[in-house]
Amino acid sequence: MNADPRQGSLARTVFTTTVTVLAVVAGLYLVYLLRKPIGWLLIATFIAVALSGPVAWLSRRMKRGFAITLTLLGVLLVPVAAVAIVVPPIVREGTKLVEKVPDYAKEFTRWVNDNERLQRINDQYDITRKVQDWANDLPSRAGDAAKLLGDVGVGIVNSIFAAVTIFIMVAFILGSGPRWTRALLALQPAERARRMGNTLERMGQAVGAYVAGALFQAFVAGVTTFIVLTILGIPFAAPLAVLTALFDLIPMVGATLGAVIVGIVTVFSDFPLDTIIWVVWAIVYQQVENNLIQPRIQNRAVGIHPFGVIFAVLCGGTLLGIPGALLAVPVAASLQIAARDWWTWRTEQRAAELTVTGVESSQTG
Incomplete structure (x- = not known):
């Protein structure tokens, strides 16, 4: 007895569809696992494309390697300058603020005591005592601050690693990108x-x-x-x-x-x-x-x-x-x-x- 050809065709269709769906799911899951390096690659590609204009302009006046190096050094100076301008004043004033917190608490207490309405609210909720206790306990919270700074430090290290990796990828793309593009186009009609x-x-x-x-x-x-x-x-x-x-x-x-x-x-x-x-x-x-x-x-x-x-x-x-x-x-x-x-x-x-x-x-x- 001969098998129905339609059943064979249906079985092949089901098998092909199942394999295709599984392959797509596996591919999407792989992209999810590699989302961080893929994101770095996309960022590096974008930066390289954005810098290709300055590199091309400098390449007409010097070797391409020197042009890439000079452009990347110029880009590197931007975040360094931004950090140098923003961070020191914040750290300096933050330190002064911590040192003056007890004085601010005393000023706040005097201000409340001089205001009759605020004094009645303070008598009911004991606000000034809580503020004074918090100000006096602030130095003892150095351990919590150190832990917070440690967590921030780990985040900064991870960010620096990502930035260095992207920076290196940008250099490679700028150096070899035109050659890769020409090789890709050579394969097409x-x-x-x-x-x-x-x-x-x-x-x-x-x-x-x-x-x-x-x-x-x-x-x-x-x-x-x-x-x-x-x-x-x-x-x-x-x-x-x-x-x-x-x-x-x-x-x-x-x-x-x-x-x-x-x-x-x-x-x-x-x-x-x-x-x-x-x-x-x-x-x-x-x-x-x-x-x-x-x-x-x-x-x-x-x-x-x-x-x-x-x-x-x-x-x-x-x-x-x-x-x-x-x-x-x-x-x-x-x-x-x-x-x-x-x-x-x-x-x-x-x-x-x-x-x-x-x-x-x-x-x-």
Whole structure:
């Protein structure tokens, strides 16, 4: 008795589908396990693409190896300078704050005792005694602080290891990336290689233009913040300006976050005058940045709708945190360029197929 061929075909279909699903699940699980190095690779690739413009410009004046070294040294100086400006004042003032906490507690107690209404509240809840006990116990909490600093130190070491790894990967990609790209394109048919080369070139130009625009925008935000804070006499003007510039690199929400942080600091300076002046300035500057600076510098580089920018930032931040939010817009711009080029190629291919079909039909008729 012969077997039904349909049963054999069904069995093969079920087997193929099962194997495919298992392979996809296994692949996704492998990507999940390797998410950290894959994320580092994506970040390194983005940085290398962003630096390819300066490297190419310097390569016309010196050997490519020297150009890469000089560019990477310039990039390395940026975080070093930022840390040198931000960290020392914070550590210095933090130490002073810890030393003066008992004095602040005594001042708070005198202030409460001089106010009849606050004194009644204090008699009911014993606030001043709790504040004094907390201030006196603060030196004994050095062990907890040491443990916290140890945990922070481990995090810093891990971050430094990740940064060094990414830095090395960037150097390799800058040095060998063009050769790898040419080898990949050499495996493709001539027409496809030409299209892929044009797409990759446009993606690189978009990323480079976006990064240059974002850095210039952050620089303007930092400089203007420093000028305003210096005029107002706000302490930590330079560190706050650096933090504002760094936050400004985050699309859509970064400038607002930076303004809020600076606004909190102004509360402790000359409240409410300095705070009101800063809030008015921040609102005016963000309007100028959003309607004048950002459209001219960034939107022309990437050409993404604001809703797409927000969605890309949310996705990038969910996947990779702050680095993902920073990379989201240029990555989305690259995907948009690739999708448009693919759609153009597909449309032209379909038009060519219809033309050939029409010619064949006319010849047959």
